[in-house]
Amino acid sequence: MSTSRHVVGWHASGSIAGALIAGVVTLAAGIVTSRADVACLALPLLSWVAWCWQNRPTRDMQVASTITTAYGPEQAGLITGSLHVTASSHVAMAETRMLVGAARRSAAVLDCRRDASLSVSVPVQHSGPSDVLTVTMRFASADGAFISQPTSPHTAEQLIRPDIVTLPHVLLPHRLHGLTGGHESTRPGEGGSFRDIHPFTPGDRLRRIDWKATARLARRDGDLYVRRTFAESDATIVIVMDTGDQLGEVVAEWASGRPHKSGTTSMDAAREAAASIAVAYTDAGDQVALQNLALGTRQVRRGSGARHRERLLATITATRPNGVGWTRRRAPLVASGALIYVLSTFIDSEAASLASMWRAAGHRVIAIDTLPIAITRGLTPEQATAHTILMMERDDRLRELQATGVSVVRWADAAGLPTRAAQFSALAREREGSR
DSSP states (O other): OEEEEEEEOEEEOHHHHHHHHHHHHHHHHHHHTTOHHHHHTHHHHHHHHHHHHHTOOOSOEEEEEEEEEEOOGGGTTEEEEEEEEEOOTTOOEEEEEEEETTTEEEEEEEETTSOEEEEEEEEOOSSEEEEEEEEEEEEEOGGGSEEEOOOOOEEEEEEEOOOOOOOSSOOOOSSOOOSSSSEEEEEEEEEEEEEEEEEOOTTOOGGGBOHHHHHHHOOSTTOOEEEEEEEEEOOEEEEEEOOSOOOBSBGGGTTTTOGGGSOSBHHHHHHHHHHHHHHHHHHTTOEEEEEESSTTOOOEEEEOSHHHHHHHHHHHHTOOOOOSOOOOSSOOOOOTTOEEEEEEOOSSSHHHHHHHHHHHTTOEEEEEEOOOOOBOTTOOHHHHHHHHHHHHHHHHHHHHHHHTTOEEEESSOOTTSOOHHHHHHHHHHHHHHHO
16 A cells, blocks of 8 residues: 655636636626626626635645555456545545556546545556556646646555466585585485495494494404484575566567566566575575675575565565666675576676676576567567677677586576476486586
């Protein structure tokens, strides 16, 4: 719910000036022509002007407008918005000009002599912050004698949580550093599968003595052998979102900034990927952190558990494109040994440079390509050439990333290319083969 209070300052409308001029002219014409019937025609007009002036609003008035939005599974893919206007007695009507869903313009006149309201519905096209209703109002007194200046725009938005996609495999860092968790590490410890038979050393638990192995391997009195297992550990995951651009499927709309015509956008894919990764790892008990490459945006420190998962999802849902900002002087801080997911379109070089730097520092880095499948119809020859050059530069950038050891996963499934599930499966086998 969004509430805005407006201070209404009044000024005379054109109706008073028109009635005054018409009354004076009519009265003058009756006097000049010595016709009382013509002069009497001016009396209603001048009397109305005098009455309006006598009863004019003498001070600024307060008007409150409230926009309530609602969205849920029962809404059938629609966001509903309701505007309620509450005004003082001097306000008789409100002329509202609305931008519905950042796409459709509309206008309506509301009767403010009692609480006025109207409702709109907006189809859900994207995840994240969605503009539902932007309203600008101009108020009028009785008979429209006095009007106000247009108010400042009052905007209400609804946060649409992205879809959660089940990851076919939960990828892990090259080395696990946590002390407890749900993943099997390479160091000896408690909770994992069989590792080896080892001579008893101070600190080993007596219950781990393997008497059969001791009877088979002991060479002298007092030799004991224990059964060692792999330790279970948790992983540290860092999700890095590049929110510098929002590019849709329709390439012709890249420069227009009209998301209602662009189809699925890169920010939709980034939110879906970030939310899916966050849910998969928090459900596994791992530590997850969220970083945004845009300066001045909200970051989430690493943590685990259900409350931390909701905190991550709320931050991801509220993420919006921030445009091209200042170049970072230093990379975001990440925990030692973390697995880093970099979500970007890789149209520019900043995200790719950071990914290469993290890989050189020893981290396992997964680059998630969030650029949707391009629809190039409607492009001029010049635009088509520019798009081809831009994609060639991007492909070179992704090949350079792979050459440095960064794994690249295309989030959107495309015909003739490995699916997202197949790419994650290949990366999971890659780590298992390196153990």
